[in-house]
Amino acid sequence: MAQDNLLVVENMHLYFKTRNGIVQAVDNVSFNLERGKSMVIVGESGCGKTSLGRAILRLLPENVCRYDGRCLLNGEDIMELSDEDFRKMIRWKKAALVPQSSMNSLNPVIKVSEQVAEPVLLHSLVDDKDEALKRAAAAFKKVGIPVDFLGRYPFELSGGMRQRVAIATSLITDPDFIVLDEPTSALDVLTQANIMNVLTRLKQQIDISFILITHDVSTSSEIADMAAIMYAGQIVEFTDARTFFGKPLHPYSERLMESVPTLEADDKLGYIPGQPPSLINPPTGCRFADRCNERFELCSQDPPEFVVEGGRMVKCWLYKESGERYVS
Known part of the structure; x- marks a missing residue:
């Protein structure tokens, strides 16, 4: 590795x-x-x-x-x-996450500064709430949110600003x-x-x-x-x-x-x-074969991961022969 x-x-x-x-x-x-x-x-x-x-x-x-x-x-x-x-x-x-629909993951009745500061308090990365709020302010600056927005609630922010708040929350623990x-x-x-x-x-x-x-x-x-x-x-x-x-x-x-x-x-x-295809009962062989206009006989078998020029990986039988496009 x-x-x-x-x-x-x-x-x-x-x-x-x-x-x-x-x-x-x-x-x-x-x-x-x-x-x-x-x-x-x-x-x-x-x-x-x-x-x-x-x-x-x-x-x-x-x-x-x-x-x-x-x-x-x-x-x-x-x-x-x-x-x-x-x-x-x-x-x-x-490792942190900005979840899907993260704009809706914010608590509407808690100020955004407290929500951004919460991870560093939960993980005891700072000594007190004031220090956590200073980190929240620094995270706001990184994502381009004015510091005076710290005292606002999520419903007072636009969709784009709420998304920046979610990103700031993921950044606060470095x-x-x-x-x-x-x-x-x-x-x-x-x-x-x-x-x-x-x-x-x-x-x-x-x-x-x-x-x-x-x-x-x-x-x-x-x-x-x-x-x-x-x-x-x-x-x-x-x-x-x-x-x-x-x-x-x-x-x-x-x-x-x-x-x-x-x-x-x-x-x-x-x-x-x-x-x-359904992931409950995926097809045998290449899973894209039924939708592929280049399907041929080998596609009924599960293709390995071929490594071609430049270290590129492609999971397709078309690259069977020394990484070149293969024609049966």
Whole structure:
């Protein structure tokens, strides 16, 4: 394992038990994140993006029936920690979350300053409330919120400001990395751009890594160093972001990029026919095969993770022959 890897996830599984059967939300997922780098996880709704983020932070519901694999943070396998040790040593201190719909996670009857300051008080990182509020003020400055907003309640803030408050809350304990789950959802286009500018500035100014979960490819291209493409509970492509946005490899990745409008091109937007498979009973072989226009005989078998030129990983039989596009 490279010494500059902050986070290494190996063979992660997270299954849920439901009335209809076992949901294979995260199925044998592996990736690594270098220190100071940012990673975007892209995929359609229901592909397991949020479940992967919560599996890393061990924020699990009661109906989990399988949760295993390795998750190394700074070389330590945090999967081996007890729930109590994980809460005391890892969550908030080294790894934090900006949850999906985080604007609605704020308590409407408590001032935002007290909510932002709460993590450092709970983890005894400061001696008293006054010091915690000073940290909250510093976190507000980092995300571009005027300090005089400290005394306001969430309902007195715009959607964009409430999202910045959520980001400030994740920053206050100075974690090694933050998982941001759809941080720009339910925001207008201008506010989305402002939030992404905040994240880009933070990445440049402080030593922190981001895992950005989104289905909006266009909002992630400026901040991401690495790109992981998820489909039906699996990562089907993992590569550096600049290369991915220029030339995706997996047929699913190609269709995703073709569906993104650009200012430079007048090409007709692409689309993916059909719908994602059920994670209760996923198909054997390649899980994208039924929707893929390049399907051939080998696709009835589960493809391994091929490593092609530049260290790019792609889970597709088209790259069977020495990493080149393969034709049967």
